[in-house]
Amino acid sequence: MSTDLPEYYFRVRENGALVYRVDTENRQRRIDMDQIAVVNIRNGEIKPHGDRILSDKDLDVIREWMTERQELLAYRDIDDILRAVDHMNLTAQWAQSRATEEQLEEVTDALLLAMHDLRSVLVRKKADRLMKDSKIKAG
Known part of the structure; x- marks a missing residue:
């Protein structure tokens, strides 16, 4: 020490x-x-x-x-x-x-829901940024 x-x-x-x-x-x-x-x-x-x-x-x-x-x-x-x-x-x-069929059955729904949620957030945030950028360029 x-x-x-x-x-x-x-x-x-x-x-x-x-x-x-x-x-x-x-x-x-x-x-x-x-x-x-x-x-x-x-x-x-x-x-x-x-x-x-x-x-x-x-x-x-x-x-x-x-x-x-x-x-x-x-x-x-x-x-x-x-x-x-x-x-x-x-x-x-x-x-x-x-992955086995059993393993995929165990995780597929959770993964699909999490990925759908993430995709929705990312698309919305990307759209917000694009709208903001277009307003700045237009203004």
Whole structure:
């Protein structure tokens, strides 16, 4: 383990994180983590923990973490979707070459409904984008 610990620690949770200040400068040479804030990245809210007043440095570090976290989550979303495309291709290959009739019977309806739902959403969103683009060009 590195001897140089970060000054802040973010315990990730569903909508953001709990923010701790890390302290190793004590007599026992222990690692103390003092919660200073709760962060919600969905609405951008930063709530100081208890009666604590956050310094400008605290707020700067937290905002920087929030920006980096939002970028990471956006990247992961796209990566997950691209993996889903790969899985769809693998599923098509499996259905064509290896699936038994019983296996196909088990999954066909669920796959068809999910693909129909996805196709409907994608077509509607594509149409919305095309309409928006044509209004911009015409306007």
